[in-house]
Amino acid sequence: MVVKVYGPICACAKRVMVCLTEKEVEFEAVPVDIFKGEHKHPEYLKLHPFGVIPVIQDGDYTLYESRAIMRYYSEKYRSQGVELLGKTIEERGRVEQWLEVEAQNFHAPAYNLAIHILFAAPLGITPDLELIEESASKLENVLNIYEERLSKSKYLAGDFFSLADMSHLPFTDYIVNTEKKYLIRDRKHVSAWWDDISNRPSWKKIVELYKPPI
Amino acid sequence: MVVKVYGPICACAKRVMVCLTEKEVEFEAVPVDIFKGEHKHPEYLKLHPFGVIPVIQDGDYTLYESRAIMRYYSEKYRSQGVELLGKTIEERGRVEQWLEVEAQNFHAPAYNLAIHILFAAPLGITPDLELIEESASKLENVLNIYEERLSKSKYLAGDFFSLADMSHLPFTDYIVNTEKKYLIRDRKHVSAWWDDISNRPSWKKIVELYKPPI
Numbered sequence: 001m002v003v004k005v006y007g008p009i010c011a012c013a014k015r016v017m018v019c020l021t022e023k024e025v026e027f028e029a030v031p032v033d034i035f036k037g038e039h040k041h042p043e044y045l046k047l048h049p050f051g052v053i054p055v056i057q058d059g060d061y062t063l064y065e066s067r068a069i070m071r072y073y074s075e076k077y078r079s080q081g082v083e084l085l086g087k088t089i090e091e092r093g094r095v096e097q098w099l100e101v102e103a104q105n106f107h108a109p110a111y112n113l114a115i116h117i118l119f120a121a122p123l124g125i126t127p128d129l130e131l132i133e134e135s136a137s138k139l140e141n142v143l144n145i146y147e148e149r150l151s152k153s154k155y156l157a158g159d160f161f162s163l164a165d166m167s168h169l170p171f172t173d174y175i176v177n178t179e180k181k182y183l184i185r186d187r188k189h190v191s192a193w194w195d196d197i198s199n200r201p202s203w204k205k206i207v208e209l210y211k212p213p214i
Numbered sequence: 215m216v217v218k219v220y221g222p223i224c225a226c227a228k229r230v231m232v233c234l235t236e237k238e239v240e241f242e243a244v245p246v247d248i249f250k251g252e253h254k255h256p257e258y259l260k261l262h263p264f265g266v267i268p269v270i271q272d273g274d275y276t277l278y279e280s281r282a283i284m285r286y287y288s289e290k291y292r293s294q295g296v297e298l299l300g301k302t303i304e305e306r307g308r309v310e311q312w313l314e315v316e317a318q319n320f321h322a323p324a325y326n327l328a329i330h331i332l333f334a335a336p337l338g339i340t341p342d343l344e345l346i347e348e349s350a351s352k353l354e355n356v357l358n359i360y361e362e363r364l365s366k367s368k369y370l371a372g373d374f375f376s377l378a379d380m381s382h383l384p385f386t387d388y389i390v391n392t393e394k395k396y397l398i399r400d401r402k403h404v405s406a407w408w409d410d411i412s413n414r415p416s417w418k419k420i421v422e423l424y425k426p427p428i
Contacts, residue, residue, distance in 0.1 A: 065318070075306065097282040100281055103318070
């Protein structure tokens with residue numbers, strides 16, 4: 001059974017696809033044109049009532065929320081591909097902690113930078129310059145803590161690559177493609193971490209295959 | 215070894231304490247006076263560099279982010295107390311999905327209502343009436359989807375109580391103590407779900423023991 005992933009050009013779907021790639025699970029990308037509002041069509045809303053990207057279909061099992069989908073496949077194929085949850089319950093606790101940090105602290109300002117710098121034109125919105133600076137400032141504070149953490153361990157949850165690192169890929173990739181790339185590049189350990197995780201063959205393949213219209 | 219939970223009067227620490235109670239894990243509540251800024255003191259920042267509540271200490275294991283802590287103890291004591299992760303990998307996937315929905319869709323507007331209606335006075339801030347109405351409107355949309363979901367299953371992740379329901383306890387408890395309680399009470403299935411989960415002895419005990427200053 002091939003897993004269907006809806007909305008492959010969107011950042012959050014890339015989280016799912018890079019996870020499936022690392023877990024060696026075959027998938028089929030199903031396009032959803034968010035610029036035409038297809039994620040709000042009744043057929044899509046049957047799969048995902050909140051009308052956002054992504055959702056997966058795996059036989060008759062449907063699941064949404066990218067971080068939940070990543071956890072599900074990392075658990076389901078625990079012994080296949082790369083271990084992404086840590087080896088012990090304590091390591092998994094650490095993975096969960098940094099996944100939550102990504103979701104609660106990193107994501108919102110990174111999302112604002114992506115939307116208002118990279119996607120303002122295709123979305124037809126006027127960039128909010130105040131929000132850009134406020135988001136960059138928030139991200140400075142968050143990344144200062146990452147820098148400290150990454151000076152002590154190679155990856156966020158410890159000395160092993162995990163879902164916690166993976167979850168940062170799509171929006172960090174956007175940031176390093178803006179004038180705000182210094183947020184990453186001016187921090188020695190964050191910059192080295194980014195070089196490491198963004199050079200994984202799984203990520204390079206997903207970025208190459210599913211480009212957003214910018 | 216007794217688990218230390220920092221900041222028991224805060225909503226997010228209550229997520230952790232109700233989880234520990236359901237898992238029959240002994241804990242000690244360590245007060246942190248956020249109204250005096252104790253969560254920004256150097257000693258606290260050593261435990262939690264982001265300076266927010268809660269953090270736990272369990273011997274030499276320290277963990278922050280309430281939803282990560284809940285997952286850690288639900289996994290560590292899988293066969294003790296109430297099963298909170300579902301019985302199968304598919305059920306756990308569903309638990310993770312609704313935990314993410316809570317974190318990504320429910321939490322922010324519910325938090326805004328709590329801060330600007332209940333806590334404006336003790337925090338010394340002027341309530342932002344526009345934000346209150348905007349947050350209530352966002353929550354209407356989210357809870358309409360919950361109502362549909364809860365018309366089909368008794369709890370969010372299925373016909374079993376889980377972390378997904380538990381994670382909603384602290385902020386829904388705030389909402390039903392404001393003039394915005396109709397958001398919960400005007401929805402038949404959401405209202406019945408709230409009565410069910412808020413009447414669990416674990417939650418009633420935590421609310422009784424650790425009251426915020428309102």
